[in-house]
Amino acid sequence: MLLNEWISLATICILGAFSPGPSLVVVLSLTASEGRKAGYIASLGHGFGVFIYALISATGLAIVLNSYRQLYISIQILGAIFLFYLGIRIIGSSLFKKSDNKSQDIVSSIFSSRLIDGFLIAILNPKIAVFFFSLFSQFLVAGQTFTIHLGMATMAGVIDTFAYLTLVSLVSTSIMRKFITIYKKSVEFAFGLLLIILALSLCFKLFLDYI
Numbered sequence: 001m002l003l004n005e006w007i008s009l010a011t012i013c014i015l016g017a018f019s020p021g022p023s024l025v026v027v028l029s030l031t032a033s034e035g036r037k038a039g040y041i042a043s044l045g046h047g048f049g050v051f052i053y054a055l056i057s058a059t060g061l062a063i064v065l066n067s068y069r070q071l072y073i074s075i076q077i078l079g080a081i082f083l084f085y086l087g088i089r090i091i092g093s094s095l096f097k098k099s100d101n102k103s104q105d106i107v108s109s110i111f112s113s114r115l116i117d118g119f120l121i122a123i124l125n126p127k128i129a130v131f132f133f134s135l136f137s138q139f140l141v142a143g144q145t146f147t148i149h150l151g152m153a154t155m156a157g158v159i160d161t162f163a164y165l166t167l168v169s170l171v172s173t174s175i176m177r178k179f180i181t182i183y184k185k186s187v188e189f190a191f192g193l194l195l196i197i198l199a200l201s202l203c204f205k206l207f208l209d210y211i
Contacts, residue, residue, distance in 0.1 A: 049123040052122075054157060057153075060140075088192070
């Protein structure tokens with residue numbers, strides 16, 4: 001690939017990473033409810049999920065996903081269920097969470113769960129696979145090496161991670177922190193409700209499209 005092609009690919013990946021969607025809602029909701037560290041960890045997990053999908057797409061395996069419609073639908077359904085579950089969990093946390101001093105005991109648990117949350121919200125969103133399949137189809141040519149495909153996927157994953165880390169940092173500024181501290185429960189509830197609405201709207205769309 002030529003330098004201008006890499007620049008074009010990077011530009012599109014940046015635009016895609018900063019575009020609003022369910023992933024952004026999840027990461028920002030975790031930041032609002034559990035702080036910057038949770039948001040950073042979820043961002044790393046999401047970036048890894050994007051890398052996986054990008055690598056699959058770059059190596060042509062997304063064609064297999066596209067060929068088996070039932071598999072695509074199943075992943076969409078799992079994604080909707082996961083979004084609904086996160087929404088319920090966030091709302092429950094905003095309504096019933098009690099302050100305590102157990103943070104030191106659950107650091108490793110938070111790290112692993114938030115990393116998995118970020119990863120799953122990416123990997124259970126087949127639109128990410130479709131996005132990269134459509135994008136990479138413009139840059140893939142016969143005879144390309146796996147090294148180039150790995151480079152394309154790595155670029156996508158790094159850009160996505162950087163974009164989400166940046167957004168988490170912005171949300172975690174002092175002004176935003178004061179706002180979130182004052183209206184924390186309301187912000188968490190709003191994020192959770194938005195996730196549930198997204199999940200239900202996705203299910204409704206699936207119903208209209210496939211049933």
